[in-house]
Amino acid sequence: MSETLAASLARLPVTFGDIEAAAGVLADHVKRTSFDRSRTLSGIVGADLWLKFENLQFTATFKERGALNRLSALSADERRRGVIAASAGNHAQGVAYHAARLSIPATIFVPRGTPTVKIENTRRHGANVIEAGATLEEAAILAIDHGRERQLTFIHPYDDPMIIAGQGTIAIEMLASVPDLDVLLVPIGGGGLISGMAVAARTLRPGIEIIGVQAALYPSMYNLIKGQHLPMRGDTLAEGIAVKAPGRITSEIVRALVDDIVLVTEPQVEHALSLLITIEKTVTEGAGAAGLAAVLANQERFRGRALGLVLSGGNIDTRLLSGVLTRQLAREGRLSQLRFDIADRPGQLATIVAVLSSSGANIVEVSHQRIFTDLPAKAVLLEVVIETRDQSHLASTIAALRAAHLDVDVGGN
Template identity: 40%
Template sequence: MVDLNKIVQAKRTIANFVNKTPFVLATKLSKIYESEVYLKKENLQRTGAYKIRGAYNKIANLSKEEKAKGVVCASAGNHAQGVAISAREFGIKAVIIMPEATPLLKVSGVRELGASIILKGDNFDEAYAYALEFAKESEMVFIHPFDDEFVQAGQGTIALEMLEDAPELDYIIVPVGGGGLISGVASCAKQINPDIKIIAVGAKGAPAMYESYKAKKPINSKSVKTIADGICVRDASPITLEHIIENVDEFVQVDDDEIASAILYLLEHQKIIVEGAGAVGVAALMNAKFKYKAGAKIGIILSGGNIDVQMLNIIIEKGLVKSQRKMTINVTLIDKPGALMKLTDVLKQANANIVKIDYDRFSTNLEYGDAAITITLETKGKNHQESVADALHSNGYEFRQIF
């Protein structure tokens, strides 16, 4: 367990540099799930994620000799930005090793903070292995993203803030990748109030820590794949696993579809942009992954908001299709003047908004004189899509719904 005094000291250390982020009641979520749901908005933190807390606390506690050597870290992005901005604040050199698939937003964000970047490896663990070698060869100080008590204490300051704002919390829901965040948060919360339930949430595509928790021993994954890149960790840390086993009441998992739905829900209904890792707690609530009593006070940590714009676009588009607010159909028409206009008039009468049309008369699958029309429509749900289908059928159109 991370000592509470060290977490309190970390809060003093980072106070003038790290934001105290909002911890607010989410009224819509509270009403739907018959509880008091509070969101800790670390997506509004400096650098857009909680990692700055632990990074700054660690670097602040380095000796003068260590600071003179400079620092190295391995990160998929958020820890990297935390280390980079903290190193800049102390005027020391920082080299960041990032996986080659790291989103451009995070790479550019780190570079703008003045750190040097090396892209290496297919995932965090490969980048981590290279970073250890680099730090040793260059005689720089390695800043671990989670296996460090100063880092864990810095992350634990989130729980201090949550319990200051809502001291009667019954549950704290925490994303888990390497385990640094939950080590600090769970240790802090349990020392202040042992009755608080700590729910750990991992991504199914990165199951190492979940399986290790169940087995009570480290179990590494052969591969990892999830849209929650901030918690996409292949190997389980024995150090943070010990904290998790000691302090976590329940460990659950969510899949990518559940994470994507939570991202879209937060964007639409809470006006909050979060990354995959930041959405797993809400995904766990929305998909009933843990049980709680009606009226319970639930605090959910939104760990970060650094989502790649392209990924966000994919999530929005897939979400619109899944919620039946967008549909794409394929219709074969006789290729003659006015045929397309007649079809669009039918769609107009059905109040379906056309957002895209593709007109193909050259496909080898078509009869001579025919044209294949692919149309994407904005719709208002299942009933509206059914009425669009009825309108097409009643006007003699046969069509195939692509999605």
Template identity: 45%
Template sequence: MVREAAERIRDSIYYSPCPYSAELSASTGQQIYLKLENLQMTGAYKERGALNKILLLSPEERDRGVICASAGNHAQAVAYHATLRKIRSTIVMPTTTPMVKVAATQNYGGNVILHGVNYDEACEHAFKLAREQELTFVHAFDDIAVIAGQGTIGLELLEQCPQLEAVVVPVGGGGLVAGVACAIRELRPEVRIVGVETVRLPSMLLAIEKHELVTIPAASTIADGIAVRRAGEVTFPLVAKYVDEIVTVEEEEIASAILTLLEREKTLAEGAGAAGIAALLQHKTSLNGQHTAVIIGGGNIDVSLLSRIIERGLVKDGRLVRIRIYLPDRPGALAELSSVIAAQRANIVELLFNRAYYGVSLGDTAIDVTVETRGAEHLAGLLAAISSAGYTHERIL
């Protein structure tokens, strides 16, 4: 099934690289290889499953068109590959979908319909339209053809990493991990398969624990690509049979992994794409020094979210700090303070200066200084220098 899918989509899908990461290997205790699916044309692995499904359509189905429900990567994948083959595509997206994703899907040729406040409502409407207009529904994960398409990543991993001992896969509805597990189990059954979910929506993990599918409450997460309330009917038994372990990661751990990939690997990953790295950096899995491939599933991250992640990461590492400093309210006082900071080779990013607040005496003032440093050690030296210069201060960020 997966081998046939690989032959079918070979000429239209990018054979993504899988480089070794010395830095991440040192940080995690594993031998890490990164399968960079964020480099696909639409920025995510979803193209594989969508294309395989589209290529299996009969001439009559192609003429009628396809439909899907998605708020992100699957929508763009279906629109892109359907348009290339002159197949009409209808994409139902929740009304809450960011306009940048709506525009991207439209640019790939999809006819976008905004309906419902969440994926479930959008999906229900898409099923209704599929029945009424006799369109072929391309499910994001719960379809054998889609699962087989995603599984082609597993075959590539075995070719690219002959010494492979484990694969870490992000898990939402289960299409990717089911496909990869099926492909690898057939050829290399000893390779461990580890799934990673966001702790806010662990629908597959709960299904495994309860031995039945469960629907969990909606929750917001930066890993929107794996934000699935109910695992798939088709994927669940495959995951239960072939996947060795499923772990969960916190929001802050995902954000930190995104920043780590950006800084150390020069790789832009979305929340779902960075989930596997988050699990390994936090030592959540039972892996112990194995040659491990981590699937970076996508790189379609909102720019404003990325900006917040970078800023919070810098604050956490002590590389961006806000200090409230009390100084005399006289000409030249600010210049003197600035020279102290400059002498420590720290960079002032922002100054907030207000005499009326902070409860200081009439002869003094307080200033909030946002400063860039090289890290915790540099920050400690800066604070010591400010104290030595006679200034009272407190860190407020």
């Protein structure tokens, strides 16, 4: 380690000693999740790709590491009065679960629109959940005011040295298993995870490259570090990292230790999430798939290198997950909606079905529309959802329909 790096690490508000102490607190209470090489994904991206399965924690999120470390430091009086937190869901579950284990009353503010699965899981752990505020930032303001009135200790989701130290234990585990990692790719919301991991990784392997990944819709840390002014808006699949204002402490650490921050789009996150399910048979939320999304979008940059990715959480609403998987099938040409303008007379549907059958396409759904359409009165709008093997099979099916003189549009276009 160079003297410059050593001096930089010594000046930061979180030290490697803090992270080692957190590891002692977490031992036997937080799962040491597996860190495995994905042979198939490695082949797809042309790199040696390792996955840290934090989505397999009891609460399905890494957040319980920092939460337990912070809660364990409370005084007896603070434990008696209770704690309060604000979270889009994962920090809430970490705080609620370990507060219950330690017999500490917990109140959690979540922004309106937080996925139902995260809210219900938090309540199941015994916390009092209050939905308030349009954003995480608004929920946090309300939580702080609520807690001040009742003398509750506020447990910050990321901008707290003990939270950061708890999250940093992930990097210790990763590098203990694979000491020669070249790159860490870590999702960034407020920055707690990447801050802790960066302190640990820079201490254990000074030359490692550390790259943060943010959703393109919420590039808060990206803007701060790179001096940009990209807008932050909209609903992102990666709501766990949809943070408008990164922390003061985390920003200092990221600026000092993180090499780069990249942005990923919503389709890229959806694709990565789908691959993790179909290939690794593991469910992640959008934020948990962000690292893989970054690798898939920048394959030349990472080719031939050993990459460590954190699957940071697995709390995704099942309805949303269903939609993501179905949309991916459509992108791959495996599920398509065909639209036909046909004459309203016997035999037309049979003709279409015969062509689809001979082409080997599976019919999933059929819909006739005679009323709510601009077609002539003697015409029918027919919509057929079909399943095909891939894009080439879909193309040959469309060609067969057109060869039979059937006017067909794909996807309503």
